[in-house]
Amino acid sequence: MAASTLTVPQAEVPMSPHLRGRVGMWCLITAESAIFTIFVVAYLYYAGKSTGPTPREVLEVPIFISICLFSSSFTIVMGEKAIHRGNIKLFTAWLFATIILGAIFVGGSLREWYRLIYEDGVTISSSLFGTNFYSLVGLHLSHVIVGLTMLSTVLIFALLGRVKQEHAERIGVLALYWHFVDTVWVVVLSVVYFIAR
């Protein structure tokens, strides 16, 4: 039935299946943004309504760990470029740097929490501020930890020699998530340490 066969140039398909990881990640980021929005709205709504120590008394702007987290976006971009060129060794090095920077952020945050809990007595149940602070910052921190887990998994595979140039697209999807985690920290940092202080 050649006469009834319908042919159309392939160019009319706007997006190809190999981009599905990226599209899926953007969808996930949309959903995650909605989750963070709710916690941010609660934080802003409750700002100044709490008893106990105020944020101004106990919070210090975490400059160093924030710089570390923001730089990790740069290192992972460099890693992406390396794997696109097929330079796995360089990719592994940049990936390792990213993980270290992320780990410093986690460590710094936990140190801040330790100080807040044991020196200032701010816990999740001590006051409304504590509830909001640990929930919002903790939600972000848990995302950093999930990102670190995924990056470390890739690192292990890279060290075992299982990561190839053909995985560049997948690394790109993971990098997208990591950029999202960094971007959220811009919002959380400004809300918690500046706007609602």
Place this chain on the structure above:
Amino acid sequence: MLDADSISKPMFVPPEGVQARPWLDRVHEWIVTVDHKKLGLMYLCYGLLFLVIGGVEATAMRIQLALPNNHFVSPQTFNQLFTMHGTTMIFFSAMPIVFGIAVYLVPLMIGARDMAFPRLNAWGFWMSALGGIILYFSWVGGSGLYGAGGAPDVGWFAYAPLTSPAFSVGHSTDYWIIGIFVSGFGSIATAVNIITTILCLRCPGMTLNRMPLLVWLNAVMAFIVLLAVSPLTAAQVMLLIDRYLGGHFFDTQAGGSAVIWMHFFWVFGHPEVYVLVLPAFAVLSEVIPVFSRKPIFGYSIMVVATLAIGFISLSVWAHHMFTVGMTSYANAFFVASTAAIAVPTGIKIFNWLGTMWGGKIIFKVPMLFCVAAVCQMLIAGLTGIMLSAAPFDWQLGNSYFVVAHFHYVILGVIVFGVFAAIYYWYPKATGRMLSERLGRWHFWLFLIGFHLTFDFMHVPGLLGMPRRIYTYDTGRGWDIWNLIVTVGVVFQALAILLWVVNVFGSYYKGEVAGNDPWNAWTLEWSTTSPPPDYNFATIPVVRSARPLWDLKHPEDPDWKYE
């Protein structure tokens, strides 16, 4: 390539002499499957099972309310019944059913072989299933070791501070939180999957403006799920923090706010209505053209109206809170946005009417359900506009008028749409037709029952009967109306019984359907019934919105007019 041969012949015929495999093997195959058709059917069966369970709960409530001063169930059980009925119907019946329709049909309609992430698809289904099991486990396990509680009894929107540990002793509320939380992850996963499938897996030639409307509407539905179910998930985390870690989000004594829970819940709750109703609109937009023998009237306007509904639906939530007391500016905004969403919905109604206008209408059972749904959407929309006016809502908020209004949407449009979908696509999924005669009995009994119940439910609401009351005294003028409402349930239950008989009976004895029993135009009818695992032997290529029309009418194809 899509050609006439592939339509007339089945693509795969099992070799003769092949034995059916043992049933345990087949069960195993369904449990581990990642095939979108199997998962779609599992979603549907799961949702329909819970539809029956939720229906039984509703029936128990209606028996309790049929007569004044009745004591069919205890007040505690009554609270559990309306909580479980609402939660079940929204999260474990309606959501799985609309996801089932989407997951089954979207890949077939866009000419794909599966969803973009087949394993995520399975994960989403099993998470939803787990959520339902957790919720229902509360009935046996909810009292825990303390002997307090049973099923959740805080209402389906679980207002604070009723959910605080002081007022909700025991674990029943925790089962409610975790059940919804878990199924929420499944919903978000499936929404991600639907959007990605639609954006990335369309067959060659299927541009966005050639997608069937069902695919368009489900894309918008999935997008609303991303933006609406996520806030609910966040709110459930907050509630868990309050209940288990001593947090103060909704603890008014420590500066928290009970009203903010309402906002967070309804930021989910109202878009959710459109999550459920858009797939029903999607079914109407596919079935009405085929049974009017005309292409859909105003395709692009339908798409624009859908996008408008999706957009506006995110900004109407606080009309659930007029009676709580907001500033007059907030009231004015939410009155305006709520009234505004009636415009794109009205456009859709006119488009369906425009499709039927001048068509050769064939009143088969799917079309009957669709025509009824269009009429009922009009009435549900009109009572919606009445309630959108804040002063009117102050009078009737939390009355049976509201209950009647939203059941008109959920039953009158969504459930009717779902039945239309089942009668329309059952032949595709099973290879056999549902009985037309039983179907007509089902339709008319259900229609009569629906109108007896929900038309007359408006009246006690107008007379001042509040929702969620356990019983009422005689002499308030509510008695006769409540009795009529309950009598309607009998008709609906009978109709559902006939439908169950039809679904099971036709599976074995129904007339063999063939590939394209309705002479339809979308791609799913070009493959066998049921479709093979790979859907299409070769990936189809399309040139218009009605590829099968082009194929059947080479002398006058649609693409000439594009």
